[in-house]
Amino acid sequence: MGLVYTGDLGTYRYGVWKMDTEQQDVGNVSPDFPVPEFKSAHRRTEFISVRRLALAMGVDPSDIDYTVSGKPLLRSLPETHISISHSRRYAAFMVSKQVYTGIDIEEFSERILRVRSRFMSEEEESKLRQLFVGQAYPAEAELIALYLHWCSKEAMYKALDIPSLDFKQDLKVDICGINGGDNSATGDNFLLGNFLKKIQGRFKACYTPKQIRFNIDFFIREDFVLTCCSSE
Numbered sequence: 001m002g003l004v005y006t007g008d009l010g011t012y013r014y015g016v017w018k019m020d021t022e023q024q025d026v027g028n029v030s031p032d033f034p035v036p037e038f039k040s041a042h043r044r045t046e047f048i049s050v051r052r053l054a055l056a057m058g059v060d061p062s063d064i065d066y067t068v069s070g071k072p073l074l075r076s077l078p079e080t081h082i083s084i085s086h087s088r089r090y091a092a093f094m095v096s097k098q099v100y101t102g103i104d105i106e107e108f109s110e111r112i113l114r115v116r117s118r119f120m121s122e123e124e125e126s127k128l129r130q131l132f133v134g135q136a137y138p139a140e141a142e143l144i145a146l147y148l149h150w151c152s153k154e155a156m157y158k159a160l161d162i163p164s165l166d167f168k169q170d171l172k173v174d175i176c177g178i179n180g181g182d183n184s185a186t187g188d189n190f191l192l193g194n195f196l197k198k199i200q201g202r203f204k205a206c207y208t209p210k211q212i213r214f215n216i217d218f219f220i221r222e223d224f225v226l227t228c229c230s231s232e
Contacts (some may be wrong), residue, residue, distance in 0.1 A: 003056050004090070009217060011230050012096035014103060017053040019045050019089055020144070034062075048092040050084055059095060071161045083158050090224055096194050100212065100231035102159030104151040107224045112146050119150055119167040127176055135164050144220060151227035152205050152216045159214070160207055173205045207231065 006015035038044040051061030063074045064082070072084050083094040083103040094103035116125075129143055153171045165171065178201045205214045212231060219226040 003053065006057055009228075010230065011058060011098055012094055012101060014092065014094045014226075014228050015053050015057050016105065016226060017049050017056075017091045017093075019049045019091055033071045039062070046086045046091060050086070050093060053093045054089055054201070057093060059093075066087050067161075069161055072173060073160070073187060077225065085153070085154075085158075087103040087224060092226060096229055096230060098230050100159040100214065100229070102155035102157070102229045103227070104154035105224055105226045106147055106151050106154075108140075108143060108147065110143065116146055119153055120146070120166045121172070122174060127174075129177070144225065145175060146177050147225040148203075148216075148218055148227070151179065151218070151225050152229065155216070155227045156205060156207060156214055159231070160212070170207060170209055171205065172208050173203070 002017060002020075004016040004018050006013065019068070035048060038047065040158075041185065051064065054061045054064060059074070060076075063076050063190045064072055065075045066072055072082050074080050074082060079097065081096050081101040085092040085103050085105045087105050089107065090105050092103050092105040093103055120128075127141070131141050131145075132142065152173045153167045156171050157165055157167070167225060200217070200219045202215055202217050205216050206212065207214070214229045214231055217228045219228075
């Protein structure tokens, strides 16, 4: 396993790496690269996978450090901002010159249906009901709609680095305004007809207390959703 893909959207670059415990050779990161001791084999795999992905994207993995709050940074490039995310089998990495930068990757699971009340506001739930009511749509559509909300809010949380953010009240996501480009539709058509395709697009989100507005770029694949947020 290894590099899945990388992309460059101008204001930022991003990449995805598929992790494989058996292939995590430290020597493939960089010569004499120090790897901390981890109690969990999976945590060690995450650490090395992110550094190998960073190297594939032209970033020195030994330059990655963390603030007291746990936000990742590049020691020698304070004006370059990075974000990191892990799922069960994937790692994601983002590099940008923008201060507010965040990335999140999640693999699909029906568990999200049981925890939606933790991050979906009444307004967001109302918009979803309006989109789905009386319509025939794939069972996966609602699942992916929820992941778009969750991943977007996770990416914004990382970008803002503000303790105790309320995902339901402080972070607002509007997937109804999706701009999918040439390979997808918009609005109701998009939500009800294209969720099962390998698609990507953009919509808006906001940190409401200070009205910091974000663009959310999303990438839907067969087994995961990736979101990248950047301030407008």
